[in-house]
Amino acid sequence: MKELARAYNPQETEDRIYQLWEKSGFFNPDVLIKNKVIKKTANPFSIVLPPPNVTGALHMGHAAMLAVEDILIRYHRMKGERTLWLPGTDHAAIATESKVEQILQKKEGETRHDLGREKFLSQVQQFAKESHDAIIHQVKKMGASLDWSREAYTLDTERSLAVKTAFERMYKEGLVYRGDRIVNWDPKMQTTVSDDEIEWKEEQAPFYYLKYGPFTIGTARPETKFGDKYVVMHPKDKRYAKYKQGEKIQLEWISGIISATIIKDDSVDMDFGTGVMTITPWHDRTDFEIAERHNLEKEQIIDQKGKLLSIAGEFQGIHIKKARPLLVEKLKEKGLLKKIDKTYTHRIATNSRGGGIIEPQIMRQWFIDVKKEFSFPHTGLAGIKKGQKTTLKKLMLHVVKTKQVEILPKRFEKIYFHWILNLRDWCISRQIWFGHQIPVWYKGKDIKVGTAPPTEQGWQQDPDTLDTWFSSGLWTFSTLGWPKKTKDFDTYHPTSVLETGYDILFFWVARMILMSTYLIGEVPFRTVYLHGLVRDEQGRKMSKSLGNVIDPLTMVEKYGADATRLSLIIGAAPGNDLKLAEDRVKGYRNFANKLWNIARFIQMNTEDYKEEKNPKLSSKDTKILSDFKKTKQEVTKLIEEYRLSQAAETLYHYTWHTLADKILEDSKEVLENKKTRSARQYVLSMVLQELLRLLHPFTPFVTEELYQQLFLKDKKKNLMIESWPA
């Protein structure tokens, strides 16, 4: 046997080991069955990788996700389960498109409209491909044991079929509908945005009090007020009791005398401002809802580029930003401006995907109706019978309430319920080009929905694309072949665990539950494990502008993937954010080296060891073995409970402070003595061998390398598929 090097060198080791794993084919459960490593009848264990967006490179959050999932996967694989970890990437529609638009703008000063749909899309695809390759490279660097033969992409042919099939089925059920509704319009990116993609920003803005006939109304946005002809107050407000619902009054307004109608509505806050407001239903959600309740007329004031329409009289064609001061001036002249409050702060909606300030608009869009009743079409979902009346909302609540899906940590269940109770219909159409084009064709007033275009002439496909979360909502089963009947689907769905950041609980986790329960009558996963965000030393979010980004690849190059993984696991409770300092990574690099030297010591002292069947163990030897057994059991229990941080820490502590500091020190004497030498050799060799297996899910590279060098006789095998020590 070759003597081990004096220190562990991850740079020299890791790529070689990863290649060895890939070459063995053992990431693929089918290969394991074929090689009789596991039984075909073994329990399946499956995780579908949350697909990283093809918008650039991986960050520390991705690295943490990969570490957690790889630990679970390697553990279950070693336990002999039929283990599948399926990789893929997400086209991330709006995020990717906006990124390429930015690059285009910077480089060529062009917009996507200058290029045209086809040319622009080919540029996006090029960008997506480069991102994809960089991401896959990084994923492998982290040691992730993913089955690459099953890799998927949210925009590839199979996933497209799944998307179209899902859309068609939901359309036929009436769960997908087209309607004129108020949506979040981003005038900058020229697209709608879902409620969840909005980022609210605090802003101080002047608040204007305007004379509106006998009333005083308050507004932060006078430039939307041109068409206001309804004045709303609370039905119980005594100050305005003399005005009756539906009563009409004449008053002087921006462009002359108008007739305004009195409306009484509960949604008005009597304590805010004067307790009276006028409404702009076309450009404000609350106002829209009031207008719907009272069946009021709605009028568009602002166009899709943010310019005023003819209703604004002499202000027509002026952008709202420029119009405001001009209008305020006019109001002053007409004596309609009573006062300005300059201390007012409010929140403005912005598009979190790199867009501008949201301007609500009433537009014709596609929606998923979450409240509509339908008869449940499947059997086999506990608690809901085939034919039973239900809604998508009820399904989403039901499976979590009945624990068919368990969310860890538990406190997120409450947040999940609350979100669903407030959920509105989901706007799924986007006016962008990169994504799944909506599978709907029009010809005059006729409409066709299906998985393939109509064969006759003259049909025009809807130019819009689907919200990216529509396709990722199908991810757990579209990756397994659905809508085709496949072996993979039968074997691996529902998946065992969905591991992701708590920040996309609503975006994604909820949508997967919606899609899966409706389309196939199964939960998408049994357990949701939510990890926290990786932050910098001071607890700030990592961002390019702050310059505090720690790149996982840099850490891997400097300290090794094993060290990087441990730094992301130890100290990270599920759902809690992790503060990461480079010193910690360094500390775990030292740990890998410590383990290396433990192995080196044992190797140097067991070269003459001949295996004995019944070694004469001293009481100290027995104690070592029984303590080790306790550690094994504890680690196993902790992993089963998803307390990976504890499990890793237990192993860290055992390795360094029990095995190295106590047992090895003690062994130096014991090994000197000819009578006790051989039994101790037996103990050390056995503890090391099993310890490497226990540590393997956490630090796969160093353990594999040591195991290869010290214990593996059959070079066709590797530690990755050895059995978990019982």
Next chain:
RNA sequence: GGACACUUAGCUCAGCGGCAGAGCACUGCAUUCACAUUGCAGGGGUCGUAGGUUCAAAUCCUACAGUGUCCACCA
């Protein structure tokens, strides 16, 4: 406005009814010996505050304070 989480050593955090713990940092000593990416020893904490439950509370309950996050239609 509502909800949730956190508050334990200088820093990061674990412990979640039974003698206050770990890593890093700090101090002193050791070392051609598996490892300086090391070892041994040590200093350092009224477990946010105030009550309550209990034989026993960092741990369970209540209130309060600070910090953070999420949600919400205050024009």
